[in-house]
Amino acid sequence: MDIPIWLFIYVDSCLFLICYLYVRKIKKRIGFQLGMNVSMVMGGMMAMLSGVLFILQFPFHFTYITMLSALIGMGSGALFGKLFDYETFVAGLTNGAIVGLMAPMIGTVAEMPGRFVWGLHILFAMVMVVILSSVIRS
Amino acid sequence: MLILVLLLWNVGEMVYIYGIFRKKQTLFDDRYTKTMCMALSSISSFVIALYLQLLLPLHFVTYFLPSCAGLWIGWKFGSFMKAPASLNGMYNGAIGGIMGMMFGAVLQNPAICNIPIETEASFTSTLVSLVLFCAALHTLVHHFIRNSLTK
Numbered sequence: 001m002d003i004p005i006w007l008f009i010y011v012d013s014c015l016f017l018i019c020y021l022y023v024r025k026i027k028k029r030i031g032f033q034l035g036m037n038v039s040m041v042m043g044g045m046m047a048m049l050s051g052v053l054f055i056l057q058f059p060f061h062f063t064y065i066t067m068l069s070a071l072i073g074m075g076s077g078a079l080f081g082k083l084f085d086y087e088t089f090v091a092g093l094t095n096g097a098i099v100g101l102m103a104p105m106i107g108t109v110a111e112m113p114g115r116f117v118w119g120l121h122i123l124f125a126m127v128m129v130v131i132l133s134s135v136i137r138s
Numbered sequence: 139m140l141i142l143v144l145l146l147w148n149v150g151e152m153v154y155i156y157g158i159f160r161k162k163q164t165l166f167d168d169r170y171t172k173t174m175c176m177a178l179s180s181i182s183s184f185v186i187a188l189y190l191q192l193l194l195p196l197h198f199v200t201y202f203l204p205s206c207a208g209l210w211i212g213w214k215f216g217s218f219m220k221a222p223a224s225l226n227g228m229y230n231g232a233i234g235g236i237m238g239m240m241f242g243a244v245l246q247n248p249a250i251c252n253i254p255i256e257t258e259a260s261f262t263s264t265l266v267s268l269v270l271f272c273a274a275l276h277t278l279v280h281h282f283i284r285n286s287l288t289k
Contacts, residue, residue, distance in 0.1 A: 036173070062248070063264045067271050074275075086286050087173040093282065094177040097275050098184060102237055105244055 003114045005057045008121065012049050015128065016042070020079065023135060027083045030138055035084035036091055038131055043077020043096030045124055051103025052120060056113050066104050073100030140266065144273045145189040151280050152182045156214065158287065163218045171218050174283055175227045179215040183208030183234035184241075185276045191242025192269070204242070208235015245269075 023030070023038065030038070051069035058065060077092025110116040155178065163171070187204035194200040212231015216224035244250055245265050 032169075063267050066268060070271070070275065087170060090177050090279070090282055090286065091173050094181050094279055097279070098180055098234065098237065101184075101241065101272070101275075105240070 003056075003117055005053050005117075008117065009050075009053050012046070012053075012121075012124070015124075016046060016076065019128065019131070022132070023080065024083055026135070030084070030135060032085050032088065034134060034138055035081075036088045038135070039077050039080035039084070039088045039092030040095045041127055041131065042080050043073050043092040044099040045127055046076040047073025047096045047100035048103045048106075049120060049124060051100055052107035052110070052117065055104040055107035056117070059108070062104060062108075066101060069103050070097050070100035073097060073103075141189055141192055141269060144269060145186070145193070148182070148185050148189070148273060148276050151277065152178075152186075152211075155280060155283065158284075159215075159218055162287075168219070172226060174286075175215045175218060176230050177279060178283065179212040179227045180230040180234040181276055181279045182215075183211040183231040184238040185272050186211065187235040187238030188242045188245075188269070188272060191239050192246065192265075204239045205232065205235040208232055208238060211235075 019042070027035075047069055050072045051065065054065045054069060055062070073096025074093050075096070077094075077096035078089055081089035081092035107113075159171075159174075166174075187208045190204040190207055194203065209228065209232045212228045212234070213224070215231065216227020218224075219227070245268060248261065248264070
């Protein structure tokens with residue numbers, strides 16, 4: 001099945017940026033407990049999505065893509081964690097690194113990449129909805 | 139040889155951090171200890187299980203050793219907290235140990251994951267670069283944690 005991977009990467013990065021800017025705008029209202037969970041979830045999800053999508057796009061560069069997805073996960077977790085506290089920063093960074101090291105492996109063993117990518121995006125959308133609703137309610 | 143040097147380096151770093159935490163554990167509040175133990179136990183058990191899986195030969199006795207090492211590391215780091223909360227450290231340590239074992243198995247035999255690797259030289263370069271990258275990650279996280287101790 002043909003899946004437009006670059007479109008997925010573009011949409012994911014746009015959603016990530018929108019969520020980051022929104023959370024940065026109202027960061028004074030978010031407590032540290034919610035902030036820790038938000039940074040861990042966003043770091044893990046971005047690492048997972050980037051690892052799976054990049055390994056499906058370039059299947060011959062396992063080494064570079066493992067490093068790249070670990071760095072992306074660390075960066076996004078640290079970016080969200082830096083808004084709140086030093087401890088949320090460390091938690092998001094570690095979680096993003098661990099998930100990013102694992103994500104390309106799950107991308108290579110996926111039997112049906114199209115459905116797997118769609119399932120991941122449904123999970124990402126649900127996580128976004130949960131995060132935004134809990135951020136708005138706080 | 140390279141992996142042995144990296145193993146000794148990371149174990150030394152981990153023991154140093156453990157000593158600091160053991161000495162100062164009454165000074166920290168609960169949340170700080172929980173976050174730091176989570177980060178430390180997951181990354182340390184991941185890296186050390188990866189090295190053990192790469193160094194030890196495949197045998198029945200050594201088969202479960204990396205994940206048990208991860209569990210033990212998580213338990214030691216979790217023991218700073220009160221009893222029910224130390225389950226957090228054990229959980230993260232076990233997850234890190236199992237993941238490190240899986241990563242090591244894939245690096246040893248890339249055909250498990252259908253990773254196309256052509257020659258022996260590219261196989262060795264993949265292994266060495268990923269192991270160096272994991273060691274650098276471990277050093278980075280420990281640097282951040284040491285940096286937070288001085289604040």
